[in-house]
Amino acid sequence: MALIPCRECGRTISSEAVACPQCGAPPLAAAAPPQIIAPALPTDARREAQEETLHSDPYVSVTSSRVIIRGTTYALRNITSVRMTVTAPNTTLPTLMIVFGAIVLFMALLSFLNSAAAGLTTLVIAAAIIGLGVLWLRSLKTFFHVAIASSSGEANALSSIDRSYIDAVVQSINKAIVQYR
Missing domain, CATH: 2.20.70 (Ubiquitin Ligase Nedd4; Chain: W;)
Structure with missing residues (x-):
């Protein structure tokens, strides 16, 4: 006083x-x-206080300090790398179905020598088998994944058939890693 x-x-x-x-x-x-x-904030607390959003959609949020994918949070400081991986569909069964249909088609052609009715029935069955095999083969999709690697291993954090979407998420995570470490 x-x-x-x-x-x-x-x-x-x-x-x-x-x-x-x-x-x-x-x-x-x-x-x-x-x-x-206020006491000086540690580096991580200052970073979180100034958190910048790099990507946001209903399933993914990428900020300057974390990545949130479908409710799972990955701390940016724990992510060692991120990349897009691809899972091609298994085409073995549809291909075998088409080959089996081709064999039945050949049998249908041989059946025409004995009986036109039997040959026509076998021909319809062969066409159905081949058609179903082709439809099945065309319905298969390639899946693209966001693979996040950390000290505890690598995990496919997000999967989609939309390559450009997965690429955008991977790019934003990579940008966050480079800019904010």
């Missing part, structure tokens, strides 16, 4: 006084309210 002169009457008053007891005027050097100085 310091003693200061009143700005109105000049009497000596306490620096902590709200007003002069003689004239009621505020003190000459009114004490400023004490400032609360």
